[in-house]
Amino acid sequence: MGFLQSKPAPWYYFENTVFLNPLEHAGKTYIKLWNKPNRQISDKLKAAAGVKFSKTYKCYVMARSEQQVALLQQHLEGIARINTQYLNRPNRLRPTKTVTLTAQKPELASLPKLPDLPVVRLQPLVYNNREVLQISFAYNRELYQRLCQGSRVKWLTEPKCFVTGPDGLSLHQLLDSLEGLAQIWLSQDLKIKDLSVQTRLWEQSYAKDSNFISCPLPYLEKLLLLNYSPNTIRTYHGLLLRFLNSYRQQGLPALEAFTAEEVNQYHRDMMQSAQYSYSFINQSINAIKFYYQRVLQRPLMGLNQVERPEKVQKLPKVMSKDEVKRLLQATENLKHRCLLQLLYAGGLRIGEVINLKLTDVQSGRNLLLIRGGKGKKDRTTLLSPKLLQNLRAYYKTYKPKDWLFEGQFGGQYTVESIRNVFRACKEKASIKGPFTPHSLRHSFATHLLEQGTDLR
Numbered sequence: 380m381g382f383l384q385s386k387p388a389p390w391y392y393f394e395n396t397v398f399l400n401p402l403e404h405a406g407k408t409y410i411k412l413w414n415k416p417n418r419q420i421s422d423k424l425k426a427a428a429g430v431k432f433s434k435t436y437k438c439y440v441m442a443r444s445e446q447q448v449a450l451l452q453q454h455l456e457g458i459a460r461i462n463t464q465y466l467n468r469p470n471r472l473r474p475t476k477t478v479t480l481t482a483q484k485p486e487l488a489s490l491p492k493l494p495d496l497p498v499v500r501l502q503p504l505v506y507n508n509r510e511v512l513q514i515s516f517a518y519n520r521e522l523y524q525r526l527c528q529g530s531r532v533k534w535l536t537e538p539k540c541f542v543t544g545p546d547g548l549s550l551h552q553l554l555d556s557l558e559g560l561a562q563i564w565l566s567q568d569l570k571i572k573d574l575s576v577q578t579r580l581w582e583q584s585y586a587k588d589s590n591f592i593s594c595p596l597p598y599l600e601k602l603l604l605l606n607y608s609p610n611t612i613r614t615y616h617g618l619l620l621r622f623l624n625s626y627r628q629q630g631l632p633a634l635e636a637f638t639a640e641e642v643n644q645y646h647r648d649m650m651q652s653a654q655y656s657y658s659f660i661n662q663s664i665n666a667i668k669f670y671y672q673r674v675l676q677r678p679l680m681g682l683n684q685v686e687r688p689e690k691v692q693k694l695p696k697v698m699s700k701d702e703v704k705r706l707l708q709a710t711e712n713l714k715h716r717c718l719l720q721l722l723y724a725g726g727l728r729i730g731e732v733i734n735l736k737l738t739d740v741q742s743g744r745n746l747l748l749i750r751g752g753k754g755k756k757d758r759t760t761l762l763s764p765k766l767l768q769n770l771r772a773y774y775k776t777y778k779p780k781d782w783l784f785e786g787q788f789g790g791q792y793t794v795e796s797i798r799n800v801f802r803a804c805k806e807k808a809s810i811k812g813p814f815t816p817h818s819l820r821h822s823f824a825t826h827l828l829e830q831g832t833d834l835r
Contacts, residue, residue, distance in 0.1 A: 395420070396460045399448070402440060410448070410466070412439040420459050427454045445679045452678075463678050490621050491586040497522060499557060502566035502790065504542060506535060512549075512569070514541040522561055529556050547573035554579050567733070567791040574599045581616055590627040592634075594620050598674050605673075610730070618666035639681035642667055650688055657690050695821035702810050703822055706801075709808040715800045717766075717773045718784060721747075722797075722816055725760045726823040729816050733792045735783040737774075742767055 394415055402411040412430070414420055424430055428450060430441045441447050452461050497519055504513040514532070516522060526532050526541050531549040533542055543549045550573070557563065562583055571577045578594055585591070594616050602612045622645060626634055646664060649655045664687060671677045698706070703723055710716050721732050731749050739748040745767065746759045770783075779785045784792040801816045 395458070396462050397424075397451075397455060398462045398465055400465045401443070402436070408443045409440050410443045411436060412441070414459065417459075420455070423455055423458055427451060443679065445677050448678045449676045461678075466679065466681075490624050492584050493559075493586050496559075497561045498564050499561045500564050500566065501543075501569060503545070503569055504538070504540075506538070506542065510545055511542040512545050513538070514543060514553075516561065519561075522557070525556050525560060529553065532556075547576050550576045551579070554583065558583075567786065567793045574603065578616070581613065582620065585620075588627075590630075592620075592623040592627050592631055594623070595631075595670075595674065598670055601674050602669070614662060615666040615669065618663045619670055622663065622667050635675055637671075642671075643686050646686065646688075657688050660688050661690075695825075696812065696814055696818045697825045698810070698812075698814055698818055698822045700826060702808070702814075703819070703826075705808040706804050706810060709804040710800070713769070713773050713776055714784065715804070717769055718792075718797060718800060719804065719816075719819065720766050720769060722819040723823050724763055724766050726820050727760070728820060729794050729797050732797065733782070733784060733794060736781060737779065737783055740767075740770060740783065742771075 394417070397412055397414045397420065400411045400413060402409040411433070412424065424439045425432070427441075429447050430439050430451065432438070433440045441451065448461070448463070455461065497516060499522070500515045501512045502515065504511050514526065527534070529543070529552060531543055531552045534540075535542055543553055550571075554563065554576070563580060565571065565580070571580065574596060578596065578599060582593060598619060599612060599616060602615060607615070623631070623634060625645065642664075645667075646660055649660050649663070671680050707716060707719055707723070710719075718732060721727055721735075722729070725747055727747075727749070734750065735747070736750075739750065740762070741748055741759070742762075745762045745764065747762045749758050749760060751757065777785075780789070782791050786792055786796070797816055805814060
């Protein structure tokens with residue numbers, strides 16, 4: 380499938396890539412096309428509407444317009460990629476001279492949230508050979524009455540709980556009935572395929588006035604279609620929502636007509652506030668750029684020159700061997716100790732730990748199989764005999780069914796639970812410093828380097 384590519388392409392992309400370059404001729408601006416010799420691409424360009432071969436420049440040229448680029452992209456789909464990186468050169472994001480740096484958070488970047496509301500949890504339940512969603516909550520009379528009025532909510536006398544259907548219509552009705560009264564949380568092993576429902580779940584905690592702009596559904600559909608990870612989709616959703624609602628008084632049509640300079644100014648404000656990290660601003664640029672280029676089909680908006688902050692090179696936060704030892708000894712809970720040991724001794728990320736299944740422990744080879752890690756890549760990592768011994772003791776005690784680590788009531792363990800375990804152990808071990816569970820991964824790599832191990 381053809382797509383716009385904004386970053387410099389590696390050499391192996393050149394074979395099936397058409398590069399767009401600016402061309403000035405007789406006071407007008409055109410686009411000249413360049414690609415490595417390829418008969419199939421040449422035949423397609425020859426037949427493309429609006430594309431002509433210039434004998435003067437000895438290349439194919441076309442008018443510089445968003446519509447023309449979109450037509451060319453459709454014409455070459457499945458044959459070649461279109462790369463616009465040379466149409467606009469990227470600049471570095473630097474504060475404007477007329478604006479004083481301040482630690483105050485700019486109003487444009489704010490997105491107010493509702494006060495904390497009672498939590499309603501949904502988790503899968505099989506009842507009479509049918510899959511339903513169990514509704515759990517701390518007793519609240521108003522909440523109880525609201526659920527009783529729901530046409531798609533049913534009370535089951537045997538398990539003594541409310542249930543609703545797993546379909547989108549039932550979930551929309553539940554969200555409507557509980558709006559402003561409670562927030563809906565999903566269990567870790569419950570996956571929502573209806574993006575309209577998922578959007579409402581993600582946005583239910585925001586204070587919405589009459590001008591509130593919800594994240595456009597085609598944006599999430601495009602991310603899903605291009606196989607972006609769930610975490611990336613969630614992150615991009617929040618960043619685009621923040622941007623859209625920073626200008627909500629202008630309305631969505633005005634936002635869709637923004638220029639690259641207006642997007643730059645938004646990120647300059649974030650940079651000058653000194654409240655946001657390099658990676659946060661960089662992710663915001665990527666999320667907004669995806670919206671304009673891939674959803675609104677505005678490849679010539681000039682977002683390839685959206686200014687990016689210079690990355691600050693910082694050393695990772697590393698715990699000493701003594702601090703790691705004290706942390707692991709700070710809990711008597713076997714499950715918690717095995718969790719922390721895997722983060723350190725396996726060099727794993729939190730998401731990789733909670734996604735481990737029983738079959739991923741390759742005890743015969745002393746290896747752990749990591750499926751779909753960062754970048755959706757599979758890999759193996761070492762499993763020490765001592766950790767394997769602890770995992771066997773853990774298995775005999777807890778008897779997990781599917782996931783290596785499961786919650787108190789079954790199902791996949793949660794990221795927040797691991798963070799809570801880490802914080803509690805860190806406090807009990809009297810360890811100072813801004814360490815997080817990810818610090819164990821950095822510490823693992825650093826300690827291996829210190830003892831002369833080749834990480835590769």
